[in-house]
Amino acid sequence: MRTFLVSWFLFNSYIAVFFSISNLVLVSGQCQSDQRQLLLEFKSSFNTTFTSPGKMMKWNQTSDCCSWDGVSCDAGGHVIGLDLSNGIILGAIDNSSSLFRLQHLQRLNLAFNLFIYAFPTGFEKLENLSYLNLSNAGFTGQIPVEISRLTSLVTLDLSVILFQGSLELEMLVQNLTRLRFLYLDGVNISATGNKWCRALSPLTELQVLSMSHCCLSGPMDSFLSKLRSLSVIRLDQNNLSGLVPPFLAEFPTLTSLHLNDNDLSGRLPEEIFQIPTLQALDLSNNRVLEGSIKKFPLNASLQTLRLTHTHIGGQIPESIGNLGQLTSIELAFCNFSGPIPKTVEKLSQLVYLNFLSNSFSGSIPNFSSSRNLTELNLAGNKLNGTIHSTDWSGLLLLVSVDLQTNKLSGTIPPTLFGLPSLIGDLHGKASLLLRYVDLRSNKLQGQFPVSLFEFHGLEYLSLSSNNFSGLIPMTAFQNLRNLSYLDLSYNRLSIDATTTNISSLSFPTFNILMLGSCNLTEFPVYTESVSFSYSTNSFLKNQTSLNYLDLSKNQIHGGIPNWIWKAKSLSYLNLSQNFLVEFERPLKNITSTLGFLDLHGNQLHGKIPILLLHAIYLDYSNNNFNSVLPAHVGDFLQSANFFSISNNNFHGSIPRSICNVSALKVLDLSNNSLRGPIPQCLFQMNVSFGVLNLGRNNLSGIISDTFSESCQLKTLHLNQNRLEGKVPKSLANCKILEVLDIGNNLINGSFPCHLMNIAMLRVLFLRSNNFSGHIDCSGDNIGWKMLQIFDIASNNFSGKLHLTFLGTWDAMQPNPDKNQSELKDLRFEGEALDPFYYQDAIIVTIKGLIPEVIGTFKALYGLNFSHNAFSGPIPLEYVDLSSNSLHGEIPSQLANLNFLSFLNVSNNKLVGPIPTSTQLQSFSEASFENNAGLCGPPLKATCGLPPAKTHNPSDARSTINWNYISVETGFCFGFGISVTLLIFWKRWRKWYFERMDRALSGLFPCFPLETRKHGRRANRNQRRH
Incomplete structure (x- = not known):
């Protein structure tokens, strides 16, 4: 049955x-x-x-x-x-x-x-x-x-790439309670966190929420926590702010969380990294989001982790080895530090790793077990050791290796550029796999790895700024037919650029070629056989796709070939620091579209024959040009951001046409023989200038009082000319001015107190002019909170030192919560084809200066009040300067000055013992000489024992009075006439100090030159990148 x-x-x-x-x-x-x-x-x-x-x-x-x-x-x-x-x-x-x-x-x-x-x-x-x-x-x-009436909807996808309208979210979803999958990417919702989170809260069955690029704003509201079934959350590319809510870690089935490209801030909840079901986490491009990774859970499901461009940092935990399914990890531009844990060697499924621009230290882990690895980027860290830690031969699929800008040393391991996958073991196709190699800016050495020439698929190769050596013939690159980027600059390599019987068609088609400091002696050429005769041509001339060419700092002699100015694709050309003397003729029908041209540091002479209409950056400095500037020079600079002809022999006046250059950011005409007045229009157009350098010429006239209220100047050099008149009041409109140098001119008037309204000022040179009167800037001036160099030496200032405003110079004082800015940071960044900056490297011989409060000035670079006519006692806040008539004792606070590199209080009437400190005693005797009452090391004069203490009031008063009296009356009377001449007659005073210097030189043969020289000089060096 x-x-x-x-x-x-x-x-x-x-x-x-x-x-x-x-x-x-x-x-x-x-x-x-x-x-x-x-x-x-x-x-x-x-x-x-x-x-x-x-x-x-x-x-x-x-x-x-x-x-x-x-x-x-x-x-x-x-x-x-x-x-x-x-x-x-x-x-x-x-x-x-x-x-x-x-x-x-x-x-x-x-x-x-x-x-x-x-x-x-x-x-x-x-x-x-x-x-x-x-x-x-x-x-x-x-x-x-009407879509809101479709109450049976389980999946709704209205995503768009570009949506013109807007959406009332609450009205759309109010009846769609069965929704499990909602995709609204790109729809303009424009709602704050409370509003859109509240609108979604009835959708309790929702599993996928995708609302990227929806103009959502504000913090995520707790209403969102009601959606307990969520497994995928995509809220990237919005304007979300505030904290990442901890309740996100409580969703039991969450597999994907994308909050990237928002404005999230605060500290990331550590629990986010410990969600056991999470497979993809992307928090990148939340630039103020902070936090650290404490640990990852056992048997974690995470496959993709992206934290790029956040402030998340600290050390990566050893538990990263728990991420056995991880295929992609991107931590670029974060705050991670410490060694990369060795447990990353367990990540056998890893395909992509990017730790660019952190502070990782230690050695490179062994990635041999990550046999699926295709891209490895550890650039911009502090890694040291060698590259030998990984058995590169096992990485059969490696496509990109970027280890640039670290501290790696040693040689390149043969296995890196001898991978079986790269020499044909994978059915003859593996040699095409490796495409990108960047090892620049390390300490690698040894012979150039010639095995690289076997990688026919290589497209990008940069080994610059290392210590590689050897001779490389240009013919060696013939096999790399796909190579478009080559940078071998700044090694100890020598490139043999001459090839024989070679067709130009056999070379790669370069887009970027950088062979700076490669011992080239000529432009790369080739010689090919044509009907049993030989024809010599430029290898570069036939690089029709060449966009970027750098042959700087070589030994190339002769002329610049004229075909360069007809290269249609060339936009960047750097031939600086060679031995070029001329431009090959004829120079007709120039069609160049060059945007960047750097010819500085050659021996070019005569006139400037090439002024490129489309150029953004033009540098002809440090040559031997010796003509007048063309009257129409400005008409050829319509696109220029940067124009420098400094350190040449140009003469004549500054053409007015230069005022037509509306895009100009940096103009440097310094150290020539230009004469005449500065065109007034040059100051009127300064709304576009970041740097104006006309120093060390023979310019005359006044500084026009036409600086606009929207002045953007950061650096102004007018030093060492013959300018006169007063400092213009409108200069105070340049609110972001950092460097002002008008020293060594004929400028007169009182101290320009209106400059104290320039709060960003860091360097001020007024030395060697005709300023006079007292310095008293009391009032409503803002003050120089950033000032680090102050030089008013060799003027006619007089009176007492009412300089209590020095105590407000915050940039000179220590701040434990802030890194002190340095003078090397004085630079102007431009926007060109290649990012450039103009930097002021200021060399100062510090002379004089010793305020009492200066014992707390940790970022001080220089103060100079010398060669004036200041008088009176040394203020308690400030100690005296060289070559004045100040007297009294050196404040004991001077012992705190452990940062001074040079000190000079000579040629005054200081008395008493020199404060004892290791720093002060390290200065030479000449720093304190010609102060008759000073004693103690480093002076040979010893200080006598103090008299026994008594309780006699009159004796006490005598002792106190002695501390304030600089010299006895007889001494002052004897030198009265000389002192008067020193104070009021500048020419005699200069003559006197010159004779004194000679006398001191004879008496003290080892006397430092910087000490004998009164005053100081500030030299501006340029460095452009």
């Missing part, structure tokens, strides 16, 4: 399956006629002339509509699914379209088409829809609110 029942059950099951299959076969052949007609009517509504037939191509009256491409039916022959995605359908769907009469439709996909008209409003008629995908369908205008 039991066997019979079982047999009967199996028979019935067989019959049921049979009829089910039969029914399916019948369905495919029994499309309902009304359904066919509706679909054909929908097809006919589009213009087939402009529309790709796509999936509708075979729709016709004779075939079964249930078998049409993109159509699916139920058992009754009703259309329940329509997928016309990626059909490139062009046209409109109006509100009466037959589409909306397909009443049984459950799934509709119109994604990626060209319905370039407004959304139709008939979707609410499709009340059985559970899946609606209109992503990137091309519809415009407002998303129809």
